[in-house]
Amino acid sequence: MTDEMSQTVTSAADSVAPILRLRGVGRRFGGVQAVRGVDLDVGLGERRAVLGPNGAGKTTLFNVIAGEFPPTEGSVELFGEDVTNKPARDRVPLGLTRTFQISRLFAGLTVADNLYVAVVGVDGGHLRPFRNGRDRALHQRAREIGDRVGLAGVLDRMVGVLSHGEQRQLEIGMALAGDPKLILLDEPAAGLARAERVKLTEMLLGLDRSITLLLIEHDMDVALTVAEHVTMMHDGRVVAEGSPSEIRGNQLVHDLYLGKGHGNDE
């Protein structure tokens, strides 16, 4: 499948079974075939970008991987387990978390409480109607993650009053709080100012190598700096695969994407 990728940094992907394996994945919405026939293997620790013009089906593919809805064709395997028809919440304990293209935060809670809810999400005890000794550690962990994504100064603010950039940082914090093995990031740089993008890139590069990263991103500087593998989608299909330099040199990619004013989404 992905054998052509020669100069990759990770070697784990080829030797060990992939942690994410898609086979013939398709998703139809009424008359729209948003995703069709996608085969994809992602190895442990891999950093992969999914590129493609708007409407290519990238977010839909993420939704299928995360379990927001099942695929209409094909199968999804996570960490060696067939999860094709499992709901999203059953995939979190396996080590899968995600961010959303449009922030989905708890506007009526503080930043710290947003992260706390995310920490408890994977820790369990969702129905515990009392507090106990564990909460101190869980709150502590939430605050540490806030610190890690650069929100230390606003932990006690309500999320509704955060700037757009801070909300995007919190999106990533929510995904990291789940102690993930695989993170799906859907356009994390969307709407960020230049300096914020640089900070985001640094943070992504600094993530532990035990965390596997799958990233949708329109900003080529962010995407091609962070990723070591690139999957190019168009019209629901995978149309090219390779290293960032191969993708930069690919004529089809240029025609589809890079040619059309990349990097300046609005």
Next chain:
Amino acid sequence: MIPARLHWPIGAVVVVVAALLPIVMSDFTVSQILTRSLILGIAAASLIFLASLGGWVSLAQIGLYGVAGFAVGNLAQADGGVKVFAMDMWLAALLAIIVTVVIGLIIGVVASRSEGIYFLMITLAFGVIIRLLFEKATDLSGFGGINQIIQPEVLGSAQLQPERIYWVCLVISVLVYLGVRYFARTPFGLAFQGIRDNAARMKALGYNVTLIRTIAFGIGAFVAALAGVLNVWWNTQISPGTIDIRPVIFLLMIAIIGGLYRIEGAWVGALIYVILDNRLRSIDLVGERVATALGIIFLLIVLLSPGGVMGILESLSSRWRRSDEPDQPAGDGDGTAAAVVAGD
């Protein structure tokens, strides 16, 4: 908002003063104004609990309150209703609460998949169904309602010792208030609020959204059941009219007058409603048009402040504070500061 460090002292003063009121107030006031306000306050708290933490406006709370009341009447063998049980009043009350919670969970299973106006309509439908069932099933509701429901012995007589049931209602009110505040800071309570703000994210974080909502609705039913039991102890009777559409609307008005998003608003709204209801009736011009007059006052309050009376108090006290001391940067934004007080 009032500074967090003052919440406990203010709350304690309010409760102590409330507990001493029977000494200075007439029996009529204690029973017809104060006790009635507390009972309606607890019922409204069940609504505000779901609204403030869950973003759900439920119109089924009066129906659930009625289920508890009818259950007590039937189980304790009052005049009317089935005559097969003759339970001890405490046991009857306990079973009534359990039955109400079970019915609440059943409604919750259906309602937990909906939001906004759909949730409102579904809960309204359940409220109406409960009323119709009791109206048709005269075996359960008696012909003129269930009458002469006896109070537990320790409460003495409602006529002679009205302060006893009042104190019970006060204690339950305080427990409900503290319980809701405490719950808001537990993992379950925060999960419920997370679902209010973004259910899709909660699923992506691994939460079972439907289950959490269903159980939360059951908790709301539990609070409504407490009010329902206290109501029949105090009132000694219940009929299908008790859970008619008018009480449903009045309870919603109480919650909105008090402020849908602050639990203390439940009792503030109830007290205002009960006082107005009593006073307006004695004005010649109003007479039987109490509902119309209440509706106009309701409109004025809502137009003045969408946050109800609690919202008005809040903005007044923050204006007064602003002229007094410099703004704290994060203080007011920290909406949970108030809730933290409840448990630290």
